[in-house]
Amino acid sequence: xxxxxxxxxxxxxxxxxxxxxxxxxxxxxxxxxxxxxxxxxxxxxxxxxxxxxxxxxxxxxxxxxxxxxxxxxxxxxxxxxxxxxxxxxxxxxxxxxxxxxxxxxxxxxxxxxxxxxxxxxxxxxxxxxxxxxxxxxxxxxxxxxxxxxxxxxxxxxxxxxxxxxxxxxxxxxxxxxxxxxxxxxxxxxxxxxxxxxxxxxxxxxxxxxxxxxxxxxxxxxxxxxxxxxxxxxxxxxxxxxxxxxxxxxxxxxxxxxxxxxxxxxxxxxxxxxxxxxxxxxxxxxxxxxxxxxxxxxxxxxxxxxxxxxxxx
Amino acid sequence: xxxxxxxxxxxxxxxxxxxxxxxxxxxxxxxxxxxxxxxxxxxxxxxxxxxxxxxxxxxxxxxxxxxxxxxxxxxxxxxxxxxxxxxxxxxxxxxxxxxxxxxxxxxxxxxxxxxxxxxxxxxxxxxxxxxxxxxxxxxxxxxxxxxxxxxxxxxxxxxxxxxxxxxxxxxxxxxxxxxxxxxxxxxxxxxxxxxxxxxxxxxxxxxxxxxxxxxxxxxxxxxxxxxxxxxxxxxxxxxxxxxxxxxxxxxxxxxxxxxxxxxxxxxxxxxxxxxxxxxxxxxxxxxxxxxxxxxxxxxxxxxxxxxxxxxx
Numbered sequence: 001x002x003x004x005x006x007x008x009x010x011x012x013x014x015x016x017x018x019x020x021x022x023x024x025x026x027x028x029x030x031x032x033x034x035x036x037x038x039x040x041x042x043x044x045x046x047x048x049x050x051x052x053x054x055x056x057x058x059x060x061x062x063x064x065x066x067x068x069x070x071x072x073x074x075x076x077x078x079x080x081x082x083x084x085x086x087x088x089x090x091x092x093x094x095x096x097x098x099x100x101x102x103x104x105x106x107x108x109x110x111x112x113x114x115x116x117x118x119x120x121x122x123x124x125x126x127x128x129x130x131x132x133x134x135x136x137x138x139x140x141x142x143x144x145x146x147x148x149x150x151x152x153x154x155x156x157x158x159x160x161x162x163x164x165x166x167x168x169x170x171x172x173x174x175x176x177x178x179x180x181x182x183x184x185x186x187x188x189x190x191x192x193x194x195x196x197x198x199x200x201x202x203x204x205x206x207x208x209x210x211x212x213x214x215x216x217x218x219x220x221x222x223x224x225x226x227x228x229x230x231x232x233x234x235x236x237x238x239x240x241x242x243x244x245x246x247x248x249x250x251x252x253x254x255x256x257x258x259x260x261x262x263x264x265x266x267x268x269x270x271x272x273x274x275x276x277x278x279x280x281x282x283x284x285x286x287x288x289x290x291x292x293x294x295x296x297x298x299x300x301x302x303x304x305x306x307x308x309x310x311x312x
Numbered sequence: 313x314x315x316x317x318x319x320x321x322x323x324x325x326x327x328x329x330x331x332x333x334x335x336x337x338x339x340x341x342x343x344x345x346x347x348x349x350x351x352x353x354x355x356x357x358x359x360x361x362x363x364x365x366x367x368x369x370x371x372x373x374x375x376x377x378x379x380x381x382x383x384x385x386x387x388x389x390x391x392x393x394x395x396x397x398x399x400x401x402x403x404x405x406x407x408x409x410x411x412x413x414x415x416x417x418x419x420x421x422x423x424x425x426x427x428x429x430x431x432x433x434x435x436x437x438x439x440x441x442x443x444x445x446x447x448x449x450x451x452x453x454x455x456x457x458x459x460x461x462x463x464x465x466x467x468x469x470x471x472x473x474x475x476x477x478x479x480x481x482x483x484x485x486x487x488x489x490x491x492x493x494x495x496x497x498x499x500x501x502x503x504x505x506x507x508x509x510x511x512x513x514x515x516x517x518x519x520x521x522x523x524x525x526x527x528x529x530x531x532x533x534x535x536x537x538x539x540x541x542x543x544x545x546x547x548x549x550x551x552x553x554x555x556x557x558x559x560x561x562x563x564x565x566x567x568x569x570x571x572x573x574x575x576x577x578x579x580x581x582x583x584x585x586x587x588x589x590x591x592x593x594x595x596x597x598x599x600x601x602x603x604x605x606x607x608x609x610x611x612x613x614x615x616x617x618x619x620x621x622x623x624x
Binding site: 043047072078085086096099103104107110122125 | 411
């Protein structure tokens with residue numbers, strides 16, 4: 001059963017990609033636009049690596065390594081081992097199949113294509129029917145201030161140091177000069193529903209909202225705008241969200257996540273495990289937000305959209 | 313037995329790398345400099361590919377796929393197959409192990425290092441003791457004029473069309489503005505002997521000689537300067553040398569190769585299979601120039617250097 005609403009979903013990496021996959025199951029392809037964080041992007045060995053974009057593309061095309069939630073299934077690391085054999089400090093995993101994506105991107109970047117065009121080409125090459133858009137064509141970089149190592153590039157913090165350093169602050173470099181692309185602006189304008197995936201609020205959603213003009217575009221929308229909590233029972237489903245919340249002096253709770261979104265949203269989905277939680281500001285519902293199987297993903301997408309449909 | 317002479321050898325790809333390996337066996341590492349053609353270099357998927365440099369590095373480090381004479385032994389093509397699966401026209405072989413070299417080079421290029429520095433780093437990473445130098449730090453590109461396809465980039469002619477088109481002319485783009493590096497200039501100045509490997513005169517040696525000032529550096533040397541014929545019994549040992557000679561209106565013979573070098577050399581080595589050939593201009597010797605085994609390579613290197621030693 002396809003729900004006939006135009007939906008824009010804002011996502012980071014693994015958790016966001018799972019919800020996007022669920023939405024892809026229940027919406028017509030022309031009705032779904034996935035707007036992806038690019039503030040995790042970085043250059044590695046001269047390649048532009050877009051971890052969140054690639055996780056979304058691999059997930060939506062069925063290529064993803066489901067044991068990690070990122071990377072290509074059954075990938076090998078022959079290049080990477082060779083690089084290490086040549087003395088390189090190759091701390092970021094570049095699988096051999098994954099490399100094909102990076103080389104296509106490099107090729108198109110050197111031809112002067114925008115990141116939006118490149119993601120379109122990649123999505124087409126992977127036979128993805130829904131629209132995947134980077135939040136901006138400009139480079140935005142999350143910088144992580146840590147107690148132990150000073151300011152780190154995001155991937156250093158996340159991959160090299162496995163998010164173990166204590167975070168004292170975050171900033172999104174270039175966000176103030178980056179703008180939403182025309183395609184993102186158009187998709188938001190046309191959307192019947194805006195969704196915020198259960199991605200890390202500070203590391204995945206905040207950089208998207210920090211893009212100059214993005215917050216205003218969303219605030220101006222008079223439609224359902226719903227976030228799904230990535231914090232369940234005081235813990236992050238995956239990754240550093242809960243640890244980060246504590247370090248930044250916040251409570252790791254769906255209540256705090258709802259406060260993070262504030263006026264950006266008018267509806268909030270949290271997990272049934274937190275059914276005692278209190279929300280003043282937003283319409284809210286407790287759903288089973290765990291997305292282990294593809295059926296879970298489609299169910300959460302469906303239940304969220306059906307709840308929104310019940311508003312009117 | 314190491315011969316105590318400083319030797320500079322000018323090489324292209326496979327044939328030149330074999331002689332360089334032979335010389336590496338018989339000379340002290342500090343006495344051998346290999347100056348390599350880079351006019352075959354090109355950009356592919358945003359990577360700078362240096363086919364001759366890499367063939368030399370892989371050969372001297374024992375990494376080479378000896379069945380081809382180029383590429384890394386036991387390499388796989390997982391990235392390449394994935395690239396093709398994504399609809400790319402990936403006509404140039406990029407092996408997974410080989411890719412590590414291309415990524416290191418890309419990384420260092422984006423950091424602003426010169427090609428000379430990059431080749432030094434790669435040689436060091438591969439534990440190569442002799443000095444390998446690109447002919448120039450500037451880009452020179454062999455362009456091949458063909459009857460069937462007009463002007464082609466070298467690798468299109470060589471790899472994509474497998475040197476089957478009829479060649480009507482050659483030019484070396486940028487050669488007139490490229491200069492020999494300080495390292496090449498110094499190595500030539502210091503050398504006791506200059507050797508020209510049995511590489512393709514028109515495709516490998518001519519672009520080196522076309523670099524602005526290179527010919528003068530060599531002409532100014534008053535030392536033994538010896539070329540080894542890549543044409544044996546009217547045929548090229550490998551590749552298009554004989555076919556190309558015919559198409560350009562030359563005789564495919566060691567006599568014509570010696571004429572090609574002219575005043576650049578003062579000694580010429582040809583194969584015993586051509587022992588009837590006539591040479592007016594140069595001191596000459598017939599040797600077994602076939603380099604099937606590593607022992608063959610060392611033998612040809614030794615016999616050539618011993619012949620040169622006998623001049624004085």
